[in-house]
């Protein structure tokens with residue numbers, strides 16, 4: 314976007330762009346006869362438009378923040394609300410696809426990118442926030458948190474927060490923590506992890522619908538078990554597709570479900586259809602915080 318404004322005999326050039334360039338403002342006198350050159354002034358928030366939109370999202374986010382339990386795997390089962398969460402983000406193409414699908418379907422998702430990949434996907438995460446999606450912390454290096462010292466856990470969480478703020482150009486305080494691999498989140502949660510996460514202002518967010526486990530991990534475990542019991546057994550292994558992910562998600566999802574997807578081909582390939590089918594069944598899609606808003 315580039316506007317030219319005439320004011321009091323002086324020309325002000327305003328070039329406001331979204332990422333990656335900061336907002337430029339130049340105030341140039343034409344009387345010196347030199348070619349006007351924009352003088353960059355980096356405003357406090359490099360992505361100004363994103364920041365303004367973020368303020369709206371933030372207000373809603375903060376109003377629900379204090380209502381969240383310290384650990385949960387679903388929302389209220391009496392309300393027809395569902396949250397789709399997508400983890401990891403190693404594959405930029407799939408992140409972009411997810412954002413495009415969400416935009417087309419007018420739906421807000423919750424993303425848990427690993428902190429170490431964020432700096433190489435700055436524009437995507439700016440867009441995610443600008444589009445009204447929610448971003449949660451999935452640690453910086455995707456380590457199993459219960460195996461780490463208290464300082465290392467804090468470092469993993471804080472490094473991820475720093476990476477996101479740096480990418481966005483403004484502070485986006487995350488308050489949802491998804492422990493990598495669910496480590497420390499099962500059976501009510503590891504008390505030490507809950508204490509550390511709570512101290513940093515986080516709730517632990519698990520899930521109630523997990524197609525990766527249902528269609529990939531569990532069948533693999535079953536095949537291995539069968540092979541162990543009977544080494545001569547012929548164990549059939551059929552390729553897994555997006556249709557398998559779709560089938561599992563729509564059959565396992567109900568009121569208050571938190572669906573766990575990853576930025577993988579099969580998951581993102583099923584995303585559009587999952588959204589359509591859940592809506593047809595009268596379920597409203599929202600962010601994880603949205604599950605708790607107004608309750």
Ligand SMILES: [Zn+2]
Nearest residue numbers: 400401493494
């Ligand atoms: Zn993960």
